Amino acid sequence: MSTKVYTEDNQLADPVAERAPLVLGGLDFHDVTEMVVRPVEGKTQPMWVLAFLAALGLLGVYGLSVAWLVWEGTGVWGLNNPVAWGWAIVNFVFWVGIGHAGTLISAILFLFRQKWRTGINRAAEAMTLFAVACALSFPTIHVGRIWLLPWVFPIPNQMWAWPNFRSPLLWDVFAVSIYGTVSLLFWYTGLIPDLGTMRDRAKGKIARFAYGLFALGWRGSHRHWVNYEAAYLILAGLSTPLVLSVHTIVSFDFATSQLPGWHTTIFPPYFVAGAIFSGFAMVLTLMIPCRVIFQMKELITVRHIENMAKIILLTGSMVGYAYAMEFFIAWYSGNDYEVFAFVNRAFGQYAWAYWIMISCNVITPQLFWIKKFRTTPIIVFVLSIFVNIGMWFERFVITVTSLAADFLPSSWAYYSPTIFDLGCLIGSFGLFFTLFTLFVRFLPMVAIAEVKTVMPEADPHWHGYHDAHDEAAA
Amino acid sequence: MAKKLYGALAQFENPAELYHACEHVRDAGYMKWDAHTPFPVHGLENAMGLKRSKVPWVSLAMALLCGTIPAFLGQAWVSSIGSQQVISAKPMIPWQAFIPVTFEVSVLMGAVGALLGMLMINGLPRLHHSLFRSEMFERVTDDKFFISIEAQDPKFDAESISEYLSGLGASAVELIED
Numbered sequence: 001m002s003t004k005v006y007t008e009d010n011q012l013a014d015p016v017a018e019r020a021p022l023v024l025g026g027l028d029f030h031d032v033t034e035m036v037v038r039p040v041e042g043k044t045q046p047m048w049v050l051a052f053l054a055a056l057g058l059l060g061v062y063g064l065s066v067a068w069l070v071w072e073g074t075g076v077w078g079l080n081n082p083v084a085w086g087w088a089i090v091n092f093v094f095w096v097g098i099g100h101a102g103t104l105i106s107a108i109l110f111l112f113r114q115k116w117r118t119g120i121n122r123a124a125e126a127m128t129l130f131a132v133a134c135a136l137s138f139p140t141i142h143v144g145r146i147w148l149l150p151w152v153f154p155i156p157n158q159m160w161a162w163p164n165f166r167s168p169l170l171w172d173v174f175a176v177s178i179y180g181t182v183s184l185l186f187w188y189t190g191l192i193p194d195l196g197t198m199r200d201r202a203k204g205k206i207a208r209f210a211y212g213l214f215a216l217g218w219r220g221s222h223r224h225w226v227n228y229e230a231a232y233l234i235l236a237g238l239s240t241p242l243v244l245s246v247h248t249i250v251s252f253d254f255a256t257s258q259l260p261g262w263h264t265t266i267f268p269p270y271f272v273a274g275a276i277f278s279g280f281a282m283v284l285t286l287m288i289p290c291r292v293i294f295q296m297k298e299l300i301t302v303r304h305i306e307n308m309a310k311i312i313l314l315t316g317s318m319v320g321y322a323y324a325m326e327f328f329i330a331w332y333s334g335n336d337y338e339v340f341a342f343v344n345r346a347f348g349q350y351a352w353a354y355w356i357m358i359s360c361n362v363i364t365p366q367l368f369w370i371k372k373f374r375t376t377p378i379i380v381f382v383l384s385i386f387v388n389i390g391m392w393f394e395r396f397v398i399t400v401t402s403l404a405a406d407f408l409p410s411s412w413a414y415y416s417p418t419i420f421d422l423g424c425l426i427g428s429f430g431l432f433f434t435l436f437t438l439f440v441r442f443l444p445m446v447a448i449a450e451v452k453t454v455m456p457e458a459d460p461h462w463h464g465y466h467d468a469h470d471e472a473a474a
Numbered sequence: 475m476a477k478k479l480y481g482a483l484a485q486f487e488n489p490a491e492l493y494h495a496c497e498h499v500r501d502a503g504y505m506k507w508d509a510h511t512p513f514p515v516h517g518l519e520n521a522m523g524l525k526r527s528k529v530p531w532v533s534l535a536m537a538l539l540c541g542t543i544p545a546f547l548g549q550a551w552v553s554s555i556g557s558q559q560v561i562s563a564k565p566m567i568p569w570q571a572f573i574p575v576t577f578e579v580s581v582l583m584g585a586v587g588a589l590l591g592m593l594m595i596n597g598l599p600r601l602h603h604s605l606f607r608s609e610m611f612e613r614v615t616d617d618k619f620f621i622s623i624e625a626q627d628p629k630f631d632a633e634s635i636s637e638y639l640s641g642l643g644a645s646a647v648e649l650i651e652d
Contacts, residue, residue, distance in 0.1 A: 193513070
């Protein structure tokens, strides 16, 4: 039986000679269960209460801002003519982008058999759901008269009015709401066995009933596991094109218009790369503190962080390439308006936003070429926040610079947000963090059953068992 | 009056022991039996002699019948009969424009089909199961591995089953009431 125990300190040994397992510290199956359920079953930590109250406070800000918006109308925002799409669309695209990491980790990395995904997929999927919830709230409140929102769906009505299915905005309604629903189904499917664990461990009657209800009577039957794994594989296979389609369709909102700076074919791949870039940054922003606060360094290891930093490096470079290519195509097209739109982005009235975007999104990820940076959690954490900021500014730059100065100088106008724009932005973080703090308190934040499958002991033909067997025979 | 028996439950300590025990139970010709594990033990379906899952067919049928076809026809109907708007002189049924929504709805229905199909084939959700009467079975979602053989099985013999399962390496055996 192999006796070498890998820990936080020696896990980054030369990967050619040997490789540390994904679960460190020599934990067995029972230890993994105990480690994951501790934040749920243990006493409420003061740190958690503090985070929850802060998030709740911000959520209150969101509630007030939206209430005033609904009462007074979208005029309370800084919108003007021609900038009729302000922070609401910026925030929407920002949050949808963040929502891409969860399903990418759970679906695409699953199909590629990237076993390290098991440590982070549950929390990343939850983050996805909450980010999509934040994202959906923005078009909802942006319609102004919220009570007319059902009109976006093809519901028979007395006016015989139907939505226009040729419009990318309507595709977006379907893309984002279906993405949210499928992500929920995927997340819930993954949760069923772990809810069974919570049910079997629950001491209180209410907890046992609640977890038991949602565990659906799961009893770990292998006849069930066979169907379960088939369903999980299908969900991963379906989610893979879905996750790539969502931000593609979001980019169509812009790309199918005639506006200089928006009307480009590079938008779909560029938006998808940016979405994965920002999503992984948010996963890191959340998981690096969580692994410390909830003492899960053996499950969410430095190797996980390093792998995510590498994905940020890759997608960040793609985003940087797209920025350069946009400029090249604007020049190469020979179209005066297109050239102006890009020169104006970099050197016009919104140049400050443009250069924040460039420094956060192009320079920051390049620092991850250095291994020391990738493997030092605190540095990754700080850089991930820069990426979050940069990606918000990317959407701001795309949306506002193109609208504020289009074809006719007589229609140009400078856009600046109001206090209610700000209230909606920071308020949406309140919604996001309220949901996330509740999640880490009441549900297992690491997929217990899935982590166990990537431990070497999970294989019935693991050499440790054979060694023991041979010893017994001899 | 003696209560009816559901079957026998045997506990194993690790996937390797479970795997070999399953091979024996399969070869002994038992039909109504099952293995219970905290996580999917890969390859166990061979040791148990199970067939491929039918869930993919449910998912495909749902995706096509409840997703692709109604989504496309619905959009075509809305654009050509429901409301006849001529937009930029485009045709009444521009099929290219209907692809995104058709795709999204197909994915949604395929995903719903996968989850519901999985639950349906597994006979879930259910509120109770006889195995939950066993106290040691609480570890099935943690770190223990089990084989259950139902009393309904034609080969089941209440007298000798405990001895048989212990002989396969079980660390504990229990008879479960129905």
